Amino acid sequence: MLQLTLVGVVFLVFTFGTIMIWPMSSRSRWNPSGRHCYITGGSSGLGLALAILFTKRGADVSIVARNKENLDKALAQLEASRVNPNQILRAYSYSLGTLGGATDALEAACVPHGGQTPDAVFLCAGKATPGFFIEQTEESLRKGMDDTYWLAAQSAMAASKRMVRTHTEGKIVFVSSVLGYFGLIGYSTYSPGKHAIRGLAETLRQELLLYSIDVQIYMPVTMYSPGYDEENKTKPELVLKIEESDGGLTPEKAAEGLYKGVQKGDFHITDTFVANLFRASTRGSSPFGSSVLKDVFFGIIAMIGLTMWRKDVDKQVKGHREAHAEYLESKNTFAPK
Template structure:
């Protein structure tokens, strides 16, 4: 079996690639950064149990380049049996503070990049009457988050994309699935946390992130069981199936916590200014 993974140079994509390699499958990686891709290929080869590994650098947002990369992978490892569309980026910031280019890049990479990857393998799979496409979305697809307008938009759009292609694939032998991972401990997550707004933390909480390896195992198990959707946690499953009932209550709770957080932040700021004034000899009001 030949598995092609976009976004295969790190994070969930690399973890999935290594897990399939450990099962003895043929694995191909596609990612933009050639240097990181070379390192990832070495890791996949080290994990391989008799399969072969190949890598090709391409930007998923450029459909012609990606189509060429997929052809190169299939030349090296045979036709694609499983596509893991995992390439994605996130850059949190308030909508009015996020540069238009950064907004567009998230939409282009996360949504159009996934569509480009699916398009590159779809016709061949349809001709053969078999194949699996796994769309890697995010828990952020299920609810709006402060500072994640671009990311939430791109990841929730993947849900509509996957469902539409699922409908079109009926009777073709192609299985289209989508998964909604929670926070996952990856290099991108570590960068993201340095920019995540506190308002998002109010809603998301401080839940321990999953490991990329644990996410990968759940994705592969879902593919093995022909699952059309994978939600990973009870809370994400509840949002997916009971969202219309849960979100209004969650929104009211969030607004309350947000106002409380603003008051607490203001109180802490006032305390800091008061202490600073006392220690520096600045006149402070008598309370």
């Protein structure tokens, strides 16, 4: 028995050591210069910051959003950031909630490029409308999925179909959220959609290997963007209190983190301590990041740290019961006892 145990230990050590020294990727770093980058949600927040970053690095950039006025302002910023006169910078006003709208937007963006499919598609569109679950309606639940999952899924389908049809060995990058790793009170119309985006990205990462199309997903923490200001308008007081000690990123810092992850070839892109903890502890069968040792390190910390965090949040929620009951009574939600 002891001999078998020692053999098992040696095997584990050998396997672990091999994993540690095995090169994670032999590919060169992805460079946007001269490539056509297509960005949904490109008129503000992360999408705009990413568009500006790519423009400054010599890419051709197409941004898509619904609001024409915001798009015009965003395009002016791209023009101010161009590094050579040959860059093709365009803005397109489309609703991306249906496959038809997503396909039309993508086709329009291909026209200035002689009909060629974009080299990389970044799916940044989406928004959150926080609130308590018992105050939601069937309509608001469906809208929550429309504003998260379906915005990403329809454009991903349009892009993948076109890439396969035109033999384009491109890249599709989803944007989920750290709330795609776990659920948090107040985000019942948002977190499920972000989990669904993760599920879609993990499925397509494998399926699109058939066509040499890379798939990656970015899991950012809070971003201080116009969308964040909007979501705070409906965010419950308890949720604001739970989040008050959380750190956040500007869209510009988030864009840099996403770009670095894309360059390194990470599938799950995380650029903060908190996001790394959740990624390492909920990775499942997804590929390790560019540093296996780093993933193991964060996984060990997460076993203890995230348990303590969950208990603290649960304690805050339970401690808010009385105040929450008064809130519900003020809205005539409780039935008389």
